[in-house]
Amino acid sequence: MNRRPSRRARQRLAWVGLVLVVGTALAVGTGRGSTPPSAAKRAVSIEAAVRCPSCEGISVLDSSAATAVAIRRAVAARIHAGQTDAEIEAYLTSRYGPGILLRPPVHGATAWVWVLPPAALAAGLAGIAVVLWRRRQPDRVWVPAPDRALVEAALTARGGGEGERGR
């Protein structure tokens, strides 16, 4: 362990430097949400989350169907009129029902679809952790009573006492 301390120290430095560099870069790269999105950007983000009602599973942004065009026009008009994203989605939901949004609502009965996968993954990881932790415990061999009696009988039959009972 102490054969090449300078190498270890260099390595430590390399990793610490790495963490600093990446941390700074990420801080720079993910900050700056200052400017509010433009009307066009808002329209794109709303339209990407609204389903084209007469198509199979694509968004209003991607579709050229008549219903999609109508919804895009309505969204643009409402953005221009100053409505918020939530109000526009509420308007569309009041016409088509919650199925018009490509993202199932987070509240209510559809919350299951959001909660189940992270819960399942967490349960899986916890299961792995538990199993591995149990592995670390000293081996406790659980011997059923009949087997124990058999071994005892065989050992006493051989004439050995406590001393010959190995393991």
Added chain:
Amino acid sequence: MNAALGHSGVWLGLVASLVGAAVIVVGLARGRPEGTRAGRSYAVLILAGAVASTVAMERALLTHDFSLAYVAANNSRATPVLYSITGMWSALAGSILLWGLILSGYIAAMVWRFRRRAADPLVAWATLVTFVVAAFFFGLMAGPADPFRTVSGPVPSSGLGPNVLLQDNPLVAFHPPVLYLGFVGFTIPFAFAVASLVTGRVGEGWQLATRRWALFAWGFLTVGIVLGAWWSYQVLGWGGFWAWDPVENASLLPWLCATAYLHSVLVQERRGLLRVWNLSLVIATFSLTILGTFLTRSGVIQSVHAFSNSDIGPLLLGFFGAVLAGGVGLIAWRGDRLRSPGGIDAALSREGAFLVNNLLFVGFAFVVLLGTVFPLLYEAWRGQQVTVGAPYFNTMTVPIGLALLFLMAVGPALPWRKATLATLRTRLVVPAWAGALVVVACVAGGVRGLAPLAAFGLGGFAAAANVRQLVLSARTARRHGTSVWWGLVGRANGGMVVHLGVVVIAVALAAATSFGHRGEVTLRVGASAVSGGHRIAFEGLAHERSPARTATEALVVVDGHGPFRPAVSQFGGGGAAVGTPAIESSWRDDVYLTIDALPVNAGGRVTIGVTVQPLVSWLWGGGALLVVGAALAAVPGRRRRATDPVSAPVPPPRSRRVGGVSADGPSRGPLESGSGETGADVERVDETVGAGSP
């Protein structure tokens, strides 16, 4: 004539599979090897039946024999030759025929490959399972999904022609057959898994026997999925290549389980662990191919692909249920035999990494499955409709994908059994710095957003880590006196190349989805405008009129290149008009052009939709890398004889028998592995002695 030939082919296949299954059962019950061996000849009969039906169908399509209802619905006199041939798999009944053909081919190949072990109960049971599956699919064709049903009433003079979207791109000739080669290919590992459970031989034998089969099936499935994405990109008009469509999800689900299986198998080969995982993954993969076929063919969830509502839905669902129940039941029955000799010693080890890898892939599959069927479940429960679309899948799968990228970097550097952080720190410092530099370069280049930066950084990390493995392997090869290129073949090295392909695809996905630009330009003839950083010029309209296609094309010049021809087309002289996009591809980005509005009157303005997405061509490049990696992994690597000392040079394989796993059973025990690993282990032993790992 065609109908008669087709029907006889189908019935031949059905009867041969049923009788063959019966013969094998009798042979097994009586313990007579002749019985089980005789089952092999039935495989030839099944193949003959499938080939006869295929020939009949193709002949009917090429000669426009409209007395067959299928031909009348999917072909017309104006259909070009290519699309007549591909018409065989354009719709439901024909695609079952394609499945039957490919399945028969695989069964015949399997029977030939294991011919010397035909008396072995393991092989016999596996053959039996494949016969039962074949009987199911031929039974579908003999009954509800009859491709050779004749038209009731007078024979029409021409047919409806193929679906419009299936006529405007030659990829229709490749995507379905390749995808089916993948789907159907998993029948063989599944059959062997069931055989191992039934015979109680749940060790590693069945896995070693089917290793290359699983790899080939995985390879084809991967190519099929990538081709599907490419095809929808070229045809469907919104510049997207993956819409989390139920049918796309149906092909992704078995792929996820198969990928997990390919990784998890390594742990069982090395240490005999994770047996229940591996059996479950193989059974899950096969079940999901059946479930996927059900979801696609029954129309139960509408999607871009859903061809028809049909009677085979309940049958496919029933088969899926039977496979699932049977598989789960078998595993429960053999539960005691599936205990492994040993366990995972430490969480930080390659076994631990593979276990977490399994969990992540299964979690991914769970997300995709839940999202696909949740609308149905919700509607059954609440009576209301809800949509689970791309935003949900993206939100849920991006974290899993990032975690997988991280594992891809760390996993190959982890030693077996137990690792220390010191070991990892030493091995991964250079790749980690590579990833850090990528992040810095991206931020400096103006990239913003946590998910894309994390994807690029982890991608750089993983790429560097995998390249490190390849370099170590090549160095070992040179040290042992063989050509450096031997360091690039074999399972481990092929796997590293596959990982590189995945990194390229991940980076492309992150770039294309986070930094795409969508716009429209409205131009008169001769005018141009800038959209998304490119100059778009409109040069005029062109009209094409041929029996196959009537189209109005816009001649568009992008940055001086072109002209590109986005169009509005009608196929076969009738039917709906569809937009056909045109794409200008470069290694940097793709400019995707569609006609959003044609001029109302002559000399008017045309509205062209312009979608610019960076790095899309990297997707297809990454897909090619995946195929190259899979091919490399299939090549037998260099193996050392188990009795030679660890430092002995590894000779290049003289023959398949020495190098690979021969069909006659494993010639090496589970401790053998590709030279890449062993060589690299040697390398690592040299390294870590100095650092003094405990």
Added chain:
Amino acid sequence: MSAGVGQPTSHRRHTARWVAAAALVLGASLVAVLATRPSATATEVNTPLVGTRAPAISGTTLAGQAFDLASMRGRWVVVNFFASWCPPCQQEQPDLVAFAYRHRALGDTALVGVVFDDAVSSARGFARSSGATWPAIVDGGGQIALDYGVRGPPETFLVSPSGIVVAHLDGPVTAAQLDYWLRREQSGVT
């Protein structure tokens, strides 16, 4: 998972059996749900519009006359969104013709059509060739379809005499179904 030699056989077996049973139950419920999906006829859809005031329909009919839904107040109105290119619309058209004929004589229910994403000439030809006698409004820009939350034709709405949407039917309707729903809503209101 196969970790842990030191576990008793019976305990291990039971774990495997429980996991297998759970997987089987989940699989069976999935199969049960997938197996019980509805078929393709008109179904009543429960959208948020049902029970609220019917959005305005005003415009020009295929025959060129002005039309406003408000003028129908006081009668039951069946609003039918259709298109000439849609096969289920073609399938339900004879039933609608029969329904319209019967109720025009009675005078209690009016039938109104709205053209969904179709060329005026095609819609006109479709209406004429099927013998439709009721006014069909041209929906410029799809705004009426948006207001009513129409995903795709054919969709039919039942509007009460006070102007409330009482039913939303998705898919091709038959005359018998329309009569059934009318009777159900009429007995409910009065």
